[in-house]
Amino acid sequence: MTTLTDLLPNTTMQDTSFPSDFVHALAPALQQAASLARSLEGRVSNNPKAEESTDVKAALTLADTAAQEALLAPLLEHFPKIKLEAEEDTPTVSRFSQTDDALVVIDPIDGTLRFYLEAKGPYAVMIGVAIPDRYEASLVALPREQLYFDAVRGGGARMCSGDAAAETATLGEPDEKRILVSHNLPSSAVEKLQDHGYEVAAASGGAVSVAPLIPGVCAGLRLVRENPEGVSIRGRIGALISAEAGALVMGATAPFTTDIRTPAPALLIAKNENTLAHLRDALSTIKD
Secondary structure, three states, X not given: OOOHHHHOOOOOOXXXXXXXXXXXXXXXXXXXXXXXXXXXXXXXOOOOOOOOOOHHHHOOOHHHHXXXXXXXXXXXXXXXXXXXXXXXXXXXXXXXXXXXXXXXXXXXXXXXXXXXXXOOOOOXXXXXXXXXXXXXXXXXXXOOOOEEEEEEOOOOEEEEEOOOOXXXXXXXXXXXXXXXXXXXXXXXXXXXXXXOOOEXXXXXXXXXXXXXXXXXXXXXXXXXXXXXXXXXXXXXHHHHHHHHOOOEEEOOOOEXXXXXXXXXXXXXXXXXXXXXXXXXXXXXXXXX
């Protein structure tokens, strides 16, 4: 059987079709992983990873491992040489040769503790490919909402709902007033957004990163103060999708970095300059 690996023997920066082929190969697996996670909601327990320093980082369920393996199966079939940075240590991880230029980053359930187990907001399933340190293709699913997003740099973004065919992703209605934020956003920032007339809701980083594409949502605000790197490389996967859909994707004072290794404490995503100004106004209330 001919695979994408046969067609693309060296998945490097010179293979201009690779990001599109990556999305084509992984989109069905993303929906499968999301369906697995959704089907296990309420039926799995937390089995914390002992080596992690916080409850959030330690959270692990059977759903995390099952969703990750669903993503790794087609990835190994089509792209066995890629470098891999997977959230969980599942059996298939060790089968990749890790000799290629492309780095695939996976978070099988983003927001396991608060948003999957505790259901305090939308969680996400995410996979992206960076060459070498910039995302060139990204896929994000919100299983509970049955929303699926993907994008290739320079090629626009797509979304689909449920079993519908993928369509060009759009930013929705201009008068929407709901903002998704980090679970630990300081109360001063939340109150400032509310003063501006917004409804504020907590969400996983993956959901925040595609917030303006979600029906009824106009923006997302992510703030990470507990580690020096700020937003993790996994938390940046969806930013490409929002940017390709036409959203404003910014850091606290400048455009959000496209280098996945450059520290970035804040991620602001908005449909327009007015909402972006309100996000920045909210950040200005936070005192170290």
